[in-house]
Amino acid sequence: MDSRRGFRLLIQQYKALLKKNLLLSWRNKRATILQLFSSLFFIFLIFCIQKAIQASYSSSSDYKSTPDPKPLLSPPIPPCEDKFFIRSPCYDFVWSGNGSARIRSIVSAIMANNPGRPIPSTKVKSFATKEEVDTWLLSEPMHCPGALHFVDKNATVISYGLQTNSTSVMRRGEFEDPTFKFQIPLQIAAEREIARALIGVPSFSWLVAFKVFAHPAMDVFSAIESVGPAFFLATAMFGFVFQMSSLLTEKELKLRQAMTIMGLYDSVYWLSWFTWEGLLTIISSLFILLFGMMFQFDFFLNNSFAVVFLVFFLFELNMLGLAFFLSAFLTKASSSTTIGFFIFIVGFVCQLVTIFGFPYAEGMAKPLQAVWSLFPPNLLAEALNLLSGATATPQDTGISWSRRGECAPNDTECVITINDIYYWLLGTFILWFILAIYLDNIIPNVSGVRKSVFYFLKPGYWTGKGGNKVEEGGICSCGGSLPPLEQTPPDDEDVLEEENLVKQQAREGRADQNIAVQIRGLVKTYPGTKKKGCCCCKSKETPPYHALKGVWVNFAKDQLFCLLGPNGAGKTTTINCLTGITPVTGGDALIYGNSIRSSVGMGNIRKMIGVCPQFDILWDTLSGQDHLQLFASIKGLPPASIKSVVENSLAEVKLTESAKVRAGSYSGGMKRRLSVAIALIGDPKLVILDEPTTGMDPITRRHVWDIIEDAKKGRAIVLTTHSMEEADILSDRIGIMAKGKLRCIGTSIRLKSKFGTGFIANVSFNGNRNGQTTPSRDVADTPNHDPVKQFFKHHLDVLPKEETKSFLTFVIPHDREKLLKKFFAELEDRKSEFGISDIQLGLTTLEEVFLNIARQAELEAATAEGRLVTLNLTSGPSVEIPVGARFVGIPGTETAENPRGIMVEVYWEQDDTGSLCISGHSTETPVPPNVEPTPSPLASTSRRSLRRGQVHGFVIDPSLISNGNF
Ligand SMILES: Nc1ncnc2c1ncn2[C@@H]1O[C@H](COP(=O)(O)OP(=O)(O)OP(=O)(O)O)[C@@H](O)[C@H]1O
Numbered sequence: 001m002d003s004r005r006g007f008r009l010l011i012q013q014y015k016a017l018l019k020k021n022l023l024l025s026w027r028n029k030r031a032t033i034l035q036l037f038s039s040l041f042f043i044f045l046i047f048c049i050q051k052a053i054q055a056s057y058s059s060s061s062d063y064k065s066t067p068d069p070k071p072l073l074s075p076p077i078p079p080c081e082d083k084f085f086i087r088s089p090c091y092d093f094v095w096s097g098n099g100s101a102r103i104r105s106i107v108s109a110i111m112a113n114n115p116g117r118p119i120p121s122t123k124v125k126s127f128a129t130k131e132e133v134d135t136w137l138l139s140e141p142m143h144c145p146g147a148l149h150f151v152d153k154n155a156t157v158i159s160y161g162l163q164t165n166s167t168s169v170m171r172r173g174e175f176e177d178p179t180f181k182f183q184i185p186l187q188i189a190a191e192r193e194i195a196r197a198l199i200g201v202p203s204f205s206w207l208v209a210f211k212v213f214a215h216p217a218m219d220v221f222s223a224i225e226s227v228g229p230a231f232f233l234a235t236a237m238f239g240f241v242f243q244m245s246s247l248l249t250e251k252e253l254k255l256r257q258a259m260t261i262m263g264l265y266d267s268v269y270w271l272s273w274f275t276w277e278g279l280l281t282i283i284s285s286l287f288i289l290l291f292g293m294m295f296q297f298d299f300f301l302n303n304s305f306a307v308v309f310l311v312f313f314l315f316e317l318n319m320l321g322l323a324f325f326l327s328a329f330l331t332k333a334s335s336s337t338t339i340g341f342f343i344f345i346v347g348f349v350c351q352l353v354t355i356f357g358f359p360y361a362e363g364m365a366k367p368l369q370a371v372w373s374l375f376p377p378n379l380l381a382e383a384l385n386l387l388s389g390a391t392a393t394p395q396d397t398g399i400s401w402s403r404r405g406e407c408a409p410n411d412t413e414c415v416i417t418i419n420d421i422y423y424w425l426l427g428t429f430i431l432w433f434i435l436a437i438y439l440d441n442i443i444p445n446v447s448g449v450r451k452s453v454f455y456f457l458k459p460g461y462w463t464g465k466g467g468n469k470v471e472e473g474g475i476c477s478c479g480g481s482l483p484p485l486e487q488t489p490p491d492d493e494d495v496l497e498e499e500n501l502v503k504q505q506a507r508e509g510r511a512d513q514n515i516a517v518q519i520r521g522l523v524k525t526y527p528g529t530k531k532k533g534c535c536c537c538k539s540k541e542t543p544p545y546h547a548l549k550g551v552w553v554n555f556a557k558d559q560l561f562c563l564l565g566p567n568g569a570g571k572t573t574t575i576n577c578l579t580g581i582t583p584v585t586g587g588d589a590l591i592y593g594n595s596i597r598s599s600v601g602m603g604n605i606r607k608m609i610g611v612c613p614q615f616d617i618l619w620d621t622l623s624g625q626d627h628l629q630l631f632a633s634i635k636g637l638p639p640a641s642i643k644s645v646v647e648n649s650l651a652e653v654k655l656t657e658s659a660k661v662r663a664g665s666y667s668g669g670m671k672r673r674l675s676v677a678i679a680l681i682g683d684p685k686l687v688i689l690d691e692p693t694t695g696m697d698p699i700t701r702r703h704v705w706d707i708i709e710d711a712k713k714g715r716a717i718v719l720t721t722h723s724m725e726e727a728d729i730l731s732d733r734i735g736i737m738a739k740g741k742l743r744c745i746g747t748s749i750r751l752k753s754k755f756g757t758g759f760i761a762n763v764s765f766n767g768n769r770n771g772q773t774t775p776s777r778d779v780a781d782t783p784n785h786d787p788v789k790q791f792f793k794h795h796l797d798v799l800p801k802e803e804t805k806s807f808l809t810f811v812i813p814h815d816r817e818k819l820l821k822k823f824f825a826e827l828e829d830r831k832s833e834f835g836i837s838d839i840q841l842g843l844t845t846l847e848e849v850f851l852n853i854a855r856q857a858e859l860e861a862a863t864a865e866g867r868l869v870t871l872n873l874t875s876g877p878s879v880e881i882p883v884g885a886r887f888v889g890i891p892g893t894e895t896a897e898n899p900r901g902i903m904v905e906v907y908w909e910q911d912d913t914g915s916l917c918i919s920g921h922s923t924e925t926p927v928p929p930n931v932e933p934t935p936s937p938l939a940s941t942s943r944r945s946l947r948r949g950q951v952h953g954f955v956i957d958p959s960l961i962s963n964g965n966f
Pocket residue numbers: 447448526545547565566567568569570571572573574
């Protein structure tokens with residue numbers, strides 16, 4: 001089956017990712033509905049606000065159209081209680097000039113002649129001077145709507161002044177106009193009565209009419225202009241947060257990394273998200289316009305559809321660019337809501353400032369406007385301002401498409417046009433988007449890896465022939481060169497032989513057709529970290545760590561190579577180097593002839609590998625079928641074949657029935673099976689399986705083993721596992737790593753015979769025929785074991801390794817193999833004499849080999865680092881021993897009978913974290929005569945221990961110990 005390549009593959013991946021995005025949106029309906037339809041809610045709110053405000057302003061002549069104003073004919077002085085917010089007791093008016101009798105009679109006439117309502121004397125207050133009135137007004141505010149100040153100059157001249165509170169106020173939606181309500185009636189009354197007094201005719205007619213201009217509604221309140229920016233920003237925030245969360249989820253869960261390993265082009269990733277979110281943005285903008293028109297806003301009805309649509313579309317697109325940009329700095333999906341909230345608050349405040357005219361006003365510096373325009377909510381506020389202004393009254397025709405480049409109607413300052421806003425929105429979107437891609441490349445990813453700051457300047461980046469090289473550490477990291485690694489030759493002859501073979505093949509440049517992967521002296525040193533202080537390097541430091549210390553090995557085609565090792569051995573690091581997740585520090589690896597150090601090579605490698613990572617990397621909302629279809633497309637399988645390949649894959653891992661069920665509801669085992677199926681899809685030539693059967697029940701595990709066994713044909717498989725049974729059953733060759741080095745290599749049998757202690761003989765005694773025992777170290781009441789022990793000692797020179805009331809366990813070294821047949825025949829004959837019920841003989845297990853290797857490596861490291869643990873002897877005393885020490889001599893136990901003292905064999909096991917811990921020790925035996933007791937090299941280094949009076953056991957070389965001692 002020919003896979004697609006080049007441009008056709010790019011298109012295929014693009015379509016597959018677009019489908020993935022569509023499925024994610026479809027399966028996450030609530031979020032998608034919010035993203036598309038939240039505008040309906042906000043526009044409804046704007047509509048309600050608009051109606052409420054319009055109702056409030058309805059009494060103001062400014063806000064209603066007045067085509068035929070009615071004249072106000074000699075209006076009366078209203079009672080003071082009519083004034084809004086007046087305090088009791090109140091006065092209809094106060095006056096000054098009460099020193100003159102003529103003035104007093106004028107005021108009396110004003111009160112008596114008030115049209116329709118004579119004013120009682122209790123509602124008027126008099127003062128001598130206007131200063132006294134001011135003092136009273138100041139001390140008793142809000143007790144009177146107006147004051148008259150009379151001056152009786154001479155017989156023919158009386159002057160007067162008038163004082164009112166000119167502030168217009170509103171109460172319960174009604175406007176109070178102080179001029180027409182209070183000032184004019186007072187003025188007419190004063191002038192009328194002064195005139196009558198001067199001419200001496202009390203009935204002199206004095207009719208004055210007042211009338212406002214005929215005018216249209218002048219200043220229609222626009223809720224879109226005032227609250228629209230914040231509400232439309234809120235609409236866009238849904239898309240912003242969801243988009244950011246989608247990007248960060250794929251980053252955090254390493255989904256994107258998994259797709260990249262499988263050969264996904266970076267450009268396709270970005271393009272697919274851009275297309276999908278762009279599409280949602282178009283739909284969401286169209287809905288905004290539709291809902292706006294539905295609610296009959298002049299803003300939407302009178303401005304050109306295209307003009308308004310483009311404002312919303314470009315604004316939402318811009319917010320999308322901002323989301324892409326900000327997600328480059330973040331790693332956790334949960335932070336998207338916090339960032340969204342923060343952006344909304346900042347945007348809201350900036351929009352308020354923009355609505356008040358800053359900085360799009362005459363006299364404001366252009367650079368300030370440019371900087372302000374980088375933040376999309378500001379441009380939206382200004383655009384809504386212009387578009388609302390252009391539809392302020394029903395007479396305004398709005399902005400048409402052809403006039404988008406001209407000054408908006410009613411915009412007297414004309415600092416910016418709608419067209420300018422388009423350019424800014426488009427420009428800043430492109431800026432955010434390019435910055436997002438750039439930062440995504442140069443900011444360390446989830447694996448701490450990034451491209452160089454100037455990666456885009458390298459021609460290879462554009463031609464596809466390099467430029468994809470990655471490095472570790474932050475942009476500002478000031479770590480110098482890494483310390484050189486001193487490579488020591490391996491202790492094991494098989495590992496040395498493998499190393500020499502690889503070296504020779506590398507020297508000769510000979511490509512062995514049977515080799516799939518050739519690892520050539522792979523070194524990986526993780527740079528140390530320097531916390532805080534960019535380039536200051538003052539704070540906390542961790543030293544560089546050599547995770548791989550020069551690994552040389554070949555993985556053959558059609559074979560499964562099992563990489564074993566305790567936690568932290570370097571297995572995952574090896575896999576990460578092979579898949580390009582982590583850059584290598586030294587050495588190289590060729591996968592089907594392609595170097596992992598070359599960008600082109602890595603590009604080719606990604607087309608031919610399948611990876612099942614240690615932790616399931618799956619989308620919760622996509623089904624098993626969706627996953628396989630996606631990865632099959634990324635791998636470039638011909639579209640016509642994808643359906644059948646996916647069906648077969650699902651059947652193979654027994655997921656056909658759950659093919660359409662979301663992976664989020666799969667059990668742990670089902671997820672692992674899906675991960676295995678993903679690794680095998682597209683017929684990869686190299687399959688890397690990192691602990692593929694973790695969490696599976698025994699039946700499923702055996703089934704997956706069958707799948708892996710079948711998958712060996714035609715490809716190489718690298719498997720890491722902590723299950724020795726799995727390694728034993730599946731592997732053609734096994735390599736055990738520890739502390740970054742390959743410690744042994746070979747087939748399972750070879751390792752067992754070479755590193756195992758030999759044969760294990762279990763002897764069980766009568767009275768326990770069903771094999772159930774109560775483990776006990778108390779052997780005082782088991783005298784019948786002695787003849788058997790002597791029999792083993794006499795014939796095979798071995799002592800029991802473990803002893804319980806009903807069992808004896810012996811480890812028989814390989815060199816006694818020849819004696820075994822006769823020995824066990826004789827033991828069988830004497831079974832009843834010894835009281836033996838059953839005898840079992842077997843080879844040492846791979847687990848024992850693994851523990852031996854791990855223990856040896858741990859001992860090396862513990863000796864180098866001075867790490868000690870306490871061994872509590874069953875006989876009482878405690879000694880400090882290095883982690884991993886097998887045979888330990890106890891100082892201070894020398895006697896005449898045992899001149900070299902006594903020793904024990906220490907048994908080790910792995911705890912939950914994978915670290916070695918003591919599980920027990922053998923019976924105490926004399927140190928053999930060929931062993932010279934030497935103080936532990938750690939004894940002198942650990943002064944603190946010495947101060948505490950701790951005794952340090954001395955480590956005895958296992959080669960000096962005859963197995964018969966134990
Ligand atoms: N990014 C990193 N920075 C520093 N040290 C690291 C980093 N990644 C891994 N290491 C260290 O490198 C060593 C090898 O780690 P690795 O994950 O390869 O072990 P492993 O053999 O896969 O273990 P396990 O069985 O637990 O998966 C460990 O000591 C680990 O702490």
